[in-house]
Amino acid sequence: MLNYFRPKTIKECLEFITDERVYIAGGTDLMVELKKGHDLSNKTVIDLTHIPELSGVKKVYGELEIMACTTHDDIVLNKDVNKCLKALSLACRTVGSPQIRNKGTVGGSVGTASPASDPMPALMLADGRVVIINKKGEMREEKLEDFIIKPGVTTLKNDEMILSLKVKSLEDYKQSFFKIGRRKALAIARLNFAMAILMNNDETIKDIRIVVGAALPVTKRFYDIEKKLIGKKITKEVIEQVSKQISEQVLAIAGPRKSSEYKIPVIRNVINRMLKEMEV
């Protein structure tokens, strides 16, 4: 037997949570899985799409709180996101098709932990944290890097659900997002990247953030490389060095695969180009 619940409030929702729970936050992955024969019998399906509290973006003290069931399209249209985390707007704009952007949600994208998630690099760019609530109503926060263990696996326990995502405002940063798919629309990312940079008046780097998605099993921010760049000017040598290091690291993590021959040089080229564009 399959149970299906469609709560109207978070409180109501928590009551339905069981060990066999499956969430629908937009259904853009789950419906496809179902069609492929994914077995949901004996599961409790909780449809989160009719909980108004779970949708929307709040701005609190230099931070944005994006509720879990905010759709990609809502994010694209949201003024605060556009202002504070442009990279996320850009990323959500590239997700699937208009239909998918109208249904798919940021919380769903994080929860399924797909390596090809488009919002993920942008969220990580801004020190993204996952806000989690359990059946008892207890809340906890976890950094995105820690939350996602491997493709499709997170630290979310059976009695928990994602409530929202908190990201830092990067309003003063120059930001960019870049995606390579097999076509311009209706394509998941083969590679995606997010970058943000804040410069000092003397044209040295005050802060820089570099994230690589899709090519890796888990989206990664390159803290070590970022740190070494602070205080430096963006010279040709620096650009060459950084793009080389990142592509080498990606290869080391992902291991040589059939597609590496294409992906590794392209990662290097794209990082190179994004850094150059940041400089201008």
Added chain:
Amino acid sequence: MDFKVVGTSQTRWDAEAKVTGKAEYTRDIPMHNLLYGKVVRSKIAHGRVINYNLEEALKVPGVIKILTADDVPEHTYSTAGHPHKLNVKFQDKKDTNIFTRRVRYFGDAIGAVIAETELAAEIAVNKIKIDYEQWPFYLNSTDALQPGAKEIHDGSGNLVADTTNEYGDVDKAFKEAKYVFEDEYHTQTVQHCHLETMVAYAYKDVDNRWVCISSTQIPHICRHILGDAFNMPFGRFRVIKPFVGGGFGNKQDIVIEPLVMAMSMAVDGKPVVLEMTREELFVCSRVRHANDYKMKIAIDENYHITGIDMDVLSQNGAYTSHGHTIALVGEEAAMELFNVENFRARSRTVYTNTAVGGAMRAYGTPQAAFALNSLAGKAARELGIDQLEFQMKNVPKSGELCNGTQVMFFTSELSECLRVGRDSFDWVKRNEDCKKFNLDNSDRKRGLGVGTLIYATNTKPHSPSIESSGCRLILNQDGSVKMMIGATEIGQGSDTVLAQMAAEVLGISYDNVYVDKYTDTDVSPFDPGSFASRQTYVSGMAVKKAAEVLKVKILEAYILFTPLYSEIDLDLVDGYVVFKKTGKKLESLGDLALKTYYDFHKGNCLTADVSINCQTTAYSGTACLAYVEVDTKTGKVEILDIMNVHDAGKIINPMLASGQVEGGMAMGIAYGLGEELLYDYNNGKPLNNNLLDYKMPTCMDVPDLKVAFVEPIDPTGPFGNKSLGEPPLSAPAPAIRNAVANAIGLEINSIPLTPQRVLETLNK
């Protein structure tokens, strides 16, 4: 020639019905007590069904019956939708069973479930357990031809055919050539991807005949093949074709109709429906042959191409279907394009354990056009000459005789197409711009390229098929005309242009010609159907002749009532009988028609019923010019501008013609840049047989498409017209490929030009 209705952009009569959703496609037709069929498909690529375990499946509530290979006729038939040939030598290979124990590809039809609901059928299919004997499988031509390879069809050596065609003196041409260029090329497997999948009903009617309602391009041939498949007289079948959501050649094979008919026969003629899923359609219907070429051209000191020597391996898939004719049509495209005097081609069509290759828009010419145009592009680049000028010099001109086929190029204005393209595409200036751009930019490179094609109209001259068509016209009581044709409308607009032709001859307006909504073998005159870009030409001849016959009858009727005039003094203009000399309107067609119907003494209904046999063909020309930018850091190819220029003779309906060309260009761009059906070499299973993973271009990926026509009046066409349905898609892929090669200065010889392939070439 002055035309009134021909050459104008009339709105297709079914446009409103289609955009408002009122047009009934096959699956929209309501049917009482309908049963649902679902095919059991093999889960291995090559082998034999040893045992069917049906027990669990039969227990599923709603299951009526399960059919296996043992329940259908043992004899084989051909699915290829060619008209029957009386000469046994030319007949298509009969190698298909309705259901088979001998599995030849992943997804082969080995049985079927008939159930009360679609869901029950599907559940039952999944509960059937099959024991197989598995054999080695081959997913490309080269592997299938390895010595000792298991034969997919006994006694075939995995070859459908191995032919060599030669004329002139090829060895001499190459010996005397100033320049010789050669290279190897590969084209991939693609699928038609029409919106409406394959779908058909079958049932026994009250007259005890078997009816098949099907989304087919070839209703009359479908009836013939059903007769073959069941060894029953053709008259015992009736085929009805409602509105069709695209075919592109895939529905020129009779794939599911015998299956659904067998299902209905198994349940005493109750109506059964069979509808392919998209996943099935990709691999269990038909695909375009993937070809491997070795291509060689000889060029003299005047840059004249004097000889072609080519070798092709054509990947046919698991059953013969259209088989070797695809490769042979490709050969002819190579003979015709530069009308060379010396030509040799060896073509081998190879059985593989993959989706069956069949007819697909432009039938074997996109592959050959890719290989030959790419080699011409390479030659031009290495000789340091302009590719467009080089092709212009070498393509056949009006009045030449085709050396290969011995058919006249009565009109052949491909060089004019290239000239029009060159001027409106700003070819010369843009070439200069590219050079400058490429000097200034290290990351991005730009280039221009050309692709061309000469394409016959209808199946001549290569095929020994009959080219006939029928048309019946009836003058209605109000002076309007009922038109009945066997030509098959599948979305391309043939009903509209054929109605325009009838209106033209009869001097009436387009909206006074009524066309049947369905094609029905009980009602519609014989016509082989929609393929080979033949209908505007061949069926047009039938319509023209029928209209001329009816016109004479109308004028004779007028004289019968008004014996003051002679027939030669009269004409039909704007719905009136007029006196030719003065243009004076004598009587409206409506008044005359009413008299002819009901005059007590002289009245009779005026009709014309003709069938014609077409003995001619005409060569149309296509030029595609492409302007691209290659991102050398990601390998991505961006089309900055693209244009097709066609010589299709007189254009009957400019709006529909442009639509045809734009659709073809999009398909050609997809062929060049993106689409490819892939298989898993571990188990022979298709990898991307769905519209998510098989990347058709979206509207975001297709740039603005430019279209132009050059319109010589061809003396053989009914209104000076020639083929247009298929040609548009053959030229874009080589044009884009040549543009990319010019941009990066490197040859890429395989399509699709994915970013990965481009980048690998750049990094080599």
